Amino acid sequence: MLAEALATVYPESIFKDPKSWPRARRLDGLALAMASDETGAPAGAELTASALMNELALYRHEVLGAYAPARPLYERALTIREKTLVPDHPLTAVSLHNLARLLQAQGDLATARPLCERALAICEKALGSDHPDTAHHLNNLALLLQGQGDLAAARPLFTRALAIREKTLGADHPLTAAGLNSLALLLQAEGDLAAARPLLTRALAIRETTLGADHPDTAQSLHNLALSLQAQGDLAAARPLCERALAICEKTLGPDHPDTAYNLNNLAIVLQNQGDLAAARPLFTRALAIREKALGFDHLLTAASLHNLAHLLRDQGDLAAARPLSERALAICEKTLGPDHPDTAHNLNNLANVLQAEGNLAGARPLHERALAIRERTLGPDHPATAASLHNLVCLFEDQGDFAAARPLLERSLAICEKALRPEHPDTLRVRNNLTSLPSDGRSCD
16 A cells, blocks of 8 residues: 555654655655545555654654644544544554644643643553653653643653663663653753753763764754753853754754754854854844744744843843843743743843843832742742842842842852852852952942
């Protein structure tokens, strides 16, 4: 049957196999025409048709970054499998998982969550609690929970998924690397940079060995390790990793893929932190354009690009251009994640900084205070992001001339930085320097 032959062109792991992409591209039109046939699949060929739809969707989702056309293909494949198979069949779990991942990529976490939970329940029942596919679903649900800001619920799922993979697949398997990567990013979000770094380093080594130096997953590991190095203040080590990750993505995925935007953003942040604002700005602008086109104007990653570009414009002194971007980023986060999410706090901080730079201290103060309250509640009192909010509030108090209120917050910020970051970390050094200068000249923030 032609559908069966075409289905073999799109392997389940198509994103892991860039060598299969040219062949898939050549036959894509024919395969899509067959999958779109309104007469439906012949009797007895329903599962083959669902497999072809699933693989066509994966190609669009993972390789092309074309999320909108992928969704109806995933949904049709799921409908066929639910109708044709028993209710708790593993293939139904695969379709639930794929559709959930697409919804996550589109920023619709609320719709994705019950699909993730159902896929996990099917796998645990059908395959057992220690099966590699169960680990896959644990990891995906944990990523969703982390995206919703529930780090405490995500951590045991990541830990369990990694343990299953190490036991069943081995310490050097690419899926073990994926588990290491996920757990490391959670630790980093919790502020435990020291624990995250060796996991990211190990994941990168596995991927380079098993997948190759120019694989998209290797680029992802380079990107994540670079983020960790940035967070630890090691910009010189982070920059070449960012540049290499971007080069891989542009070569393998193309200049307009959402993953390319990720790496443009990351390199731009490094350049900005190194003081090269002129070089960073076109990268931020290009990343924003890719995301608005590929993901939409109200996507969380679009909000992240708006935030980053606004931050750079503020650093360049262009407050009039920065403010509407900051306001738009905050509106997207509040609508999508809610008023108490850590990412909402991040955008509150950014808008407050713009208002403060404009001289609107009365408008900035409640935003800084709200951001601090969110971070203390969701991330904890000793998280580096909490220290950053304390420091921002210190600077505002000093601008208002309230030095008595500023000093205890600055002392607390320094204590957090010294505990959570290295003593020589740029943030630690800046806060320490600001505290030292406070008694002598009244104004400490730089």
